[in-house]
Amino acid sequence: MNPFSPVRAPGGRPLLACALVGVALAVTSIGMELTDAEPHLVMWVGVGAGALFLAALPLARGVGDDALTLRAGLLIGAGAGAVLAVIGLWRATGRDQPVVLLLLVPSLLLLITAALAVREARLAAHARRMKQLRARLQGQEDERRRWAQELHDQTLQDLAALELWLASLSRTHDPDRLAAGVEDARGMVHEQIGVLRHLITQMRPLALDTLGLRAAVQDLAHRAEGEVTVACDVERLPAGLPPDTQVAIYRIVQEALSNAVQHAHCHRIAVRATNDGSQLVVTVRDDGRGLPDPASGDAPSTSFGRIGMRERAESLGAHLTWSTPEGGGTMVTLRVPEAARPHS
Template sequence: MPTVKEGPRALFAEASRWWVRLLPWGVAFVLCVTLLPTTVNVLAADYGLNGGVASALAVAQTVPLLLAVVRPLQAWYVIFAADVAGALALLTVEAGAGLVWPFPPMEIIGYIGLCLALGLRERHRTLLAVWLATVSATVALEFAAPDGASRSGILLIILSGVALLLAGALREQYEVKRRLVAQEAISEAERERRTLLEERARIARELHDVVAHHMSVITIQADTAAYRHEGVPPGVRDELASIAATARRSLNEMRRLLGVLREEPRSELAPQPGLRQIGQLVEATARAGVPVEFGPCDTEVSEAVGLTAYRIVQEALANVVRHAPGAPTHVSVSEEGERLTIVVVNGPPPSPPAAPLEANATGHGLVGMRERVRLIGGTVDVGPLPDGGFRVAARLPLAERDLT
């Protein structure tokens, strides 16, 4: 299917405010309806030009200003040619002494408006070519200037150059700001994506220990089953050996693939925390000056669920220490049916902290919290409370989600 090429857009078409988008059209309309009758009257009455010729020149010099809102360069071709033709036409009549030549004032006003539109749309090279053409035509016309005429060529050269330069600078500044905003948006998206990947990598490093433990247990049980049980048939013995070999290969492949995620090799030797370590975490937070209430939970859960519950409480208490030091906090971990419910609620701090305890806090902890909960098929809800406190509530399945 052939693509439809989009036509040129009007000046300021990307502005957010409606009146800014309509501003170029309004200016062009005012210039057109003002300069058209004025040009006809001045050329016919003051300069003595034929009425039909004066009307044709006035239309060619003013109506294309409406086109300049969308296609300023094409409008310049018409207006520039009409201005030069008008100057040559004035040489055929006996103009009174003191009249402006080669460009009457109304032509200069329209041409400056056109130069502003050009500067807001065209490239620097095009603007330079337009100004050089203006200078060349004006200098050439100066050699044919009638006696007694008040020359306006130098004024047009200066004003057109200033208009082109000013509008071009404004356009360049707008483009720089637009690119900066676009780059900031891209950078923010990249930061969010990098944060998510870092949290997933951290989770993968921790869950790697859990999975590796289970795979090791499978390998050992399959290897030793024939020795721990008497009378194992040869077929079963061969199947157990095959299971052990497969588990061993899987364990090696997993370590090879996930080993690149390791940044701190020594941390591999430390056991991953679970529900039983939450009490120690609460005690450490209380020593930091946060009054915490906690009822221990003795529910048996898998290592992945226990690790996720521990990290949720850890991140929630860390946020209390950072953002609400001294606030009364309640930590609840309980079993509800087939779900493990974790709730961490803190009230408002006794007094607003003079400064944040961590000036460079990134706020990425909630991202990792959501990723952990999503990975094992749970749900999490976080948000502020009406009294100024904060609540973190998560529900985790007691049995790990089957991904097969």
């Protein structure tokens, strides 16, 4: 079996089997009703269809829009099975107006409720998409503002200073002072080249486009080394991941490394990727001071950087957690499901 095969439904194959058999029984019950088949048989086939749809409900896991719509659809199927069962029972009684018709009322209410649930799920999904779009646009504006501030405060100011320095050199007639000044100017230009390269890498890592996610994460770990030691074991990162998945994993690791280096007061950081056959697990662990106190205002739920990390994970349908492992420190764990990984 190919471990990268796509998941057909949030509950996998058991859910798919229950739903398909339920649909088959419901269609069979309708056909039997149209052909005046034995009423008790029609009733039990309808009961079986409704029971299968209800049995599939606990298997429809997840909180996404697709999962909510699927559960509402299963409720509609269960209601349809109940209606078919009641019709079969009605015919089996042999009465013109049996009391059993009262059972149609809750069955129809179930159908109406499920239909309304589908509508509400779609409206909620639309509202979430609009909110995410607004947040994304705001994030882009904030990012542009940050780059503009960075360029203005550092690069532009340094280039202006370089211009003044070159202007002063143009008026000198001392060969030694001119040579020293040119050397200083070269150093300033070299420094600005490094700053611009860093900014470009922050905006879009070249290694991610040219060498792939594995090399890009290894480059992140290498650049984070200095006052801390970074161990990087990401050989299990699969090749051929979708571009959005690569970017999300890269940015999450980047932010986790940045938080560890700047705020954790740690000495060692370990970046690791594993694959347990059902999901890709990427961890960033440090030996620092551990998770911040929620009362400090720097908890994972309130930090802007961590909010961005969580939003990137949610965009993949992945699960992101912060924990304090045995031995102290902080571990950031990203669990990427099969659906976001490469398909054969």
